[in-house]
Amino acid sequence: MSRYNFKEAEAKWQAKWAEDGCFEVAEDTSKPKYYVLEMFPYPSGRIHMGHVRNYTLGDVVARYKSARGFNVLHPMGWDAFGLPAENAAIERGVHPADWTKENIAVMGAQLRSLGLSYDWDREIATCDPDYYRHEQKMFLDFLAADLAYRKEAWVNWDPVENTVLANEQVIDGLGWRSGAVIEKRLLSQWFLRITAFADELLYGLEALERWPERVRLMQENWINRSEGAYVHFGLKGRDDGLEVFTTRPDTLFGASFCAVAANHPLAQELARDDSRLAAFNTECSRLGTSEEAIETAEKQGFDTGLRAIHPFVEGVELPVYVANFVLMEYGTGAIFGCPGHDQRDLEFAHKYDLRVVPVVAPVDADPLTFEIGEDAYHGDGTHINSAFLDGLDIVEAKAAAIERLVKLKAGRSAITFRLRDWGVSRQRYWGCPIPVIKCATCGIVPVPESELPILLPDDVSLEQPGNPLDHHPTWKHADCPQCGQPAQRETDTLDTFFESSWYFARFCSPHAGTAFSREAVDYWLPVDQYIGGIEHAILHLLYARFFTRALKSCGYLSVKEPFAGLFTQGMVCHETFKDEDGGWLYPEQVTAQTDGSFTHTETGARALVGRSESMSKSKRNIVDPVAIIEAYGADTARLFMLSDSPPERDLEWTTAGIEGAWRYTNRLWRLITDPVGPMATIGSTRPAEMGDAALQACRSIHRSIAVVTDDLEKFRFNRAVARVRELTNLLGELDGIGDDFAWVRRFGAETAAKLIGPMMPHLAEEIWHQLGHETLLVEASWPETEAEFLVEDSVTVAVQVNGKLRATLELSRDAGGTSLENQVLALPGVVRAMDGRAARKVIVVPNKVVNVVV
């Protein structure tokens, strides 16, 4: 029995495709273009199963579209700047550049072994000066267009290391290396004005029809446009006041307190003379900068003693608190609290014994007795306890309240966004230097374009804490381009999201002397199909959408949206194992016992099976793709990635699953190549006469083409695999003899090769070759269906009595009428279920269901 030699075949066809330049593309206006892009990887060291899944999905699309006659651009590169390279430098003493380059070499070879149809000639690495020099120019253009600016922002500050930490480096409020309590600190930093495009980014979502609905929703909620009002509260005994933003100006009569963020200027000012408030503010600053930490912390407030004067009601004064749940970044960093109609305010009011006055009552409630219990009332209703707003509904009351605020010069209507400007400054080495110079006399001065790129220095010390560029002995010293006096370079580098915000454009002309050739981006953009993890649903995708608009407004390109189609894939999971002490074990450290339990392979001790979780180094539940490709080949790994779960859902990696895929690989191989002698010589013209069985098989093959094509179009790859397996089963059962059978068998084999081609390209190519073709399968076109073979003359119809299945009936297509009803009513199963009762109604859904209602 022959076995498919994947090692030989995969090496052979990969070499052949490369030699023939099968995946190299150029602009060609005679064909429709199709740009397939998978999110490029961070070169962490080795590829993981998530990459295999992501890139297999992209490769299926690329190869399928190519077979359909599109001019397909399918590039790959490296998102090469980032924190892990600096960590590796600290831990292992290697230079971030060397570490990154080495990783790219290793991972590049691993990706190549998967047989992905990339145009490798377009490979880019974002840490290459030839890449980042262009984004330095973009930064200068943004600066000139007022899309980049400086402002103070809060960072996580490690007081022991004197270093800014990423959120990831703050664990339970402590620095990951120093263990010091982390504080928030204000730092002057660079921002990109993404909020200038807030409306556009929001309304632009509507046009992104080929994006998942949930991603659009998440972005919409992230941008969160809210209509409301600014309200000015006077402060008793002070000349200034408190500016508050609210979406519910109609609930002003229910206000019982005001609150400001701990980092609000007012809180900072008062803390200078109040050590207890200063301590409270410091406590708040220890929550870190993430919204999650702030919102999940226990709600706490500090009464400043200040009293805010109610704009509508003379004599009413509201206590002003500093509260740990108010965010400085949203609205004005100050709120008024209406406990009756906001759950968080209600809990705060209960804690600090503040009054709870309902001002909106449900329409069916008695306004005189309506009270707020444990739950704030968020619903519609009629205003009560609200003087001139009484009796109005919420919409009317909002308008009336704003009108009154304007009249009193105590406020105005306003639209705010939750979206904040994008902070791009990082106080780190391994990123793109920001090309500006800080001069004592001239201020911020852009580096002249002729001096770009500003290169990262090679000789840095990463061992000492702090920003390496800042304590480099010479790098930051430069003369001011304006006045010529000694000055200093900006030592911040750019957020790595900067690189990933335009790489799709660079791929269009990766060797261009400019960021990209206008002609190339005009031809290729937007990306037709973008594929990657759901974890990028907001930040990366939103930044890239903004960046594209920013580039457009600076005259770089013509499209507004970078990604016309988006697909978000699920994660690759694996069961987890722990030893008896709770330590994580690698899958290869455990042995399955016959009774279903597991033991530690070396010690023989009991091992505990945990639930399946997404593969991660920390849980040790990883399976190395390289080992899998080595053992089963790339095609088998690709097949398994596609077959079991729908691509948007999480996939569980199992040994049984990969072995099942491997069995299929060999089954298909044998089925087609064992009788290949006779098959290779059979003509490709359909015999004029075909017997019923051969005709049925021919129909089934055509249906396979139709179903698989539809499934591939709709990203239902698991179903496509199932249908190809059915086709394989059919081929295995074709045991007739004669010309018609011989032809059908070959037709089925060729079709199977073509349909499985995008998924298992090496095996398909090998089969194609064995069938006697001189040309490559990758150059062959997608199979076409013929309408005459897609119509069935008879259908099986379900027969129900009161919606319950009682029988099935073979009918000719589109049968109906009273004869059908009589036929149905005479069926033994129907008679039994009707139990002598008369039919009240018979519902006929043509070719599907007949339902008798009694």
Next chain:
RNA sequence: GCGGGCGUGGCGAAACUGGUAAACGCAAGGGGCUUAAAACCCCUUGCCCGUAAGGGCUUGCGGGUUCGAGUCCCGCCGCCCGCACCA
């Protein structure tokens, strides 16, 4: 906390717009081939009652709409993802 999603046999799943629930595969059981094992091939397999014919039940839980609900609506429960300096 806020925002988003998911939930169907022992397991991964399928079921297109409300119309035969469980296609395809994994695991398991039985049989064949073999000195034997592996590989391979064939059969069985949602659960319960029944020798069978047949009947009942079943898509996380509880309601509702409908001739008919996995699919639509309302309310719960569980799990997962994101939250702006991880990428």
